[in-house]
Amino acid sequence: MNTPRIAVIGAGPGGLTCATILQKHGIAVTVHEADAAAEVRDQGGSLDLHADSGQLALKEAGLLESFFALSRPEGQEMRQYDAISGELGFHHVPDEDEAHRPEIERGVLRDMLLDSLTPGTVRWGHALRAVEGPSDGPRLLRFTDGTTTEADLVIGADGAWSPVRAAISAALPQYTGITFVEAWFHDADTRHPDIAEFVGNGSAIAGDGARGMFAQHNGGGHIRVYLIQRLALDWLAQAGLTHDDTEGIRAFLLDAYRDWAPGLRRVITDNDGRYLQRPINALLVPHIWEPSPTITLLGDAAHLMPPLGLGVNLAMLDALELALALAHNPVIDDALRAYEKTMIPRSHQTQTELDGRAADLMADDPFNAEDPQAHLNAQDNQPRPPAT
Numbered sequence: 417m418n419t420p421r422i423a424v425i426g427a428g429p430g431g432l433t434c435a436t437i438l439q440k441h442g443i444a445v446t447v448h449e450a451d452a453a454a455e456v457r458d459q460g461g462s463l464d465l466h467a468d469s470g471q472l473a474l475k476e477a478g479l480l481e482s483f484f485a486l487s488r489p490e491g492q493e494m495r496q497y498d499a500i501s502g503e504l505g506f507h508h509v510p511d512e513d514e515a516h517r518p519e520i521e522r523g524v525l526r527d528m529l530l531d532s533l534t535p536g537t538v539r540w541g542h543a544l545r546a547v548e549g550p551s552d553g554p555r556l557l558r559f560t561d562g563t564t565t566e567a568d569l570v571i572g573a574d575g576a577w578s579p580v581r582a583a584i585s586a587a588l589p590q591y592t593g594i595t596f597v598e599a600w601f602h603d604a605d606t607r608h609p610d611i612a613e614f615v616g617n618g619s620a621i622a623g624d625g626a627r628g629m630f631a632q633h634n635g636g637g638h639i640r641v642y643l644i645q646r647l648a649l650d651w652l653a654q655a656g657l658t659h660d661d662t663e664g665i666r667a668f669l670l671d672a673y674r675d676w677a678p679g680l681r682r683v684i685t686d687n688d689g690r691y692l693q694r695p696i697n698a699l700l701v702p703h704i705w706e707p708s709p710t711i712t713l714l715g716d717a718a719h720l721m722p723p724l725g726l727g728v729n730l731a732m733l734d735a736l737e738l739a740l741a742l743a744h745n746p747v748i749d750d751a752l753r754a755y756e757k758t759m760i761p762r763s764h765q766t767q768t769e770l771d772g773r774a775a776d777l778m779a780d781d782p783f784n785a786e787d788p789q790a791h792l793n794a795q796d797n798q799p800r801p802p803a804t
């Protein structure tokens with residue numbers, strides 16, 4: 417390659433992993449990120465990185481040892497409660513050396529990736545508005561602050577509502593009909609010991625077929641809970657509520673979960689602060705776009721799916737494969753075709769498997785209670801509840 421100008425849009429896990437591996441192979445890259453700085457936005461909770469995807473990417477990036485030092489293997493604990501009786505059913509306690517899916521905080525993962533990049537690689541506060549210019553390049557990146565820059569290759573790692581995707585595809589995420597209402601418990605071991613005990617070191621789930629709950633012990637003593645239901649996008653307005661009407665939302669939830677065991681309903685009554693709305697969107701299946709010699713996509717920008725525990729791992733696997741394709745093919749177009757030849761069929765298969773599966777998050781038997789071990793031994797590309 418004749419020093420192509422490579423622009424990654426988005427400093428999420430996918431974009432930063434791609435940039436890190438490109439630099440490891442001596443390839444120059446600039447990352448443009450909408451956030452004003454690394455620390456301005458809460459990155460969210462904990463993620464499990466799988467041995468056959470996220471961890472593979474970190475190994476190529478030379479960060480696997482750092483990941484194991486920063487991750488929480490105890491976070492692989494999983495509990496399933498009966499929603500109505502409150503009894504503990506399935507319970508997996510990880511072995512001491514279990515390293516299949518250790519948990520790491522999103523912010524810790526981002527910092528680890530940022531620290532591995534050449535200083536100045538990320539241009540913060542650069543929200544892309546649109547990609548312009550001829551399909552064979554150079555491309556013009558137009559940012560919301562009015563600035564522009566040129567690139568020979570644009571990698572869209574800019575998430576669900578990707579403006580890069582808009583240059584090659586008309587697809588837009590659609591609401592799945594499922595909403596997570598998010599609640600938090602801070603300093604849980606001290607301030608909410610009963611909730612901390614109920615959740616354990618990892619995750620706890622319950623469902624009755626129409627409502628679900630996913631609780632997770634995050635780093636720093638925080639516990640995050642998702643209350644999962646099928647709701648209209650404007651359910652708050654329909655119920656005469658607003659986002660900051662914490663007591664009104666709590667009353668709504670208590671009514672919806674009225675049949676649940678009192679111990680489980682405490683995640684609705686005892687939480688700290690306001691509830692956050694997380695409507696779950698997905699791209700229609702299959703998501704197909706015209707191949708371009710100057711633009712490609714990875715992660716959620718390419719294949720936004722319901723959050724069943726695969727999104728970050730797929731984004732990092734895409735990033736690994738794209739960076740290696742660019743390192744091993746002297747012509748960018750050849751590299752993109754080689755990358756997409758693997759990534760697109762994999763994404764379509766996984767999208768198809770997960771299509772409409774957001775409702776699994778409310779199932780009363782998500783782990784195949786007959787054979788819970790089957791879940792743990794399953795391939796990593798099997799759906800599972802979210803663990804963010």
Ligand SMILES: Cc1cc2nc3c(=O)[nH]c(=O)nc-3n(C[C@H](O)[C@H](O)[C@H](O)COP(=O)(O)OP(=O)(O)OC[C@H]3O[C@@H](n4cnc5c(N)ncnc54)[C@H](O)[C@@H]3O)c2cc1C
Nearest residue numbers: 426428430450543544574575715716723726727728803804
């Ligand atoms: C509620 C919920 C729970 C989830 N739980 C899990 C889980 O447990 N495990 C899992 O694997 N996945 C989970 N996911 C999915 C996971 O978050 C995504 O699949 C993953 O973050 C995708 O990574 P990415 O790098 O492609 O995109 P993102 O993480 O979305 O990163 C995109 C980056 O691009 C930036 N950006 C956006 N627009 C622009 C712009 N215009 N210009 C410049 N920069 C821009 C953003 O600020 C961000 O930094 C969950 C998702 C949700 C909604």
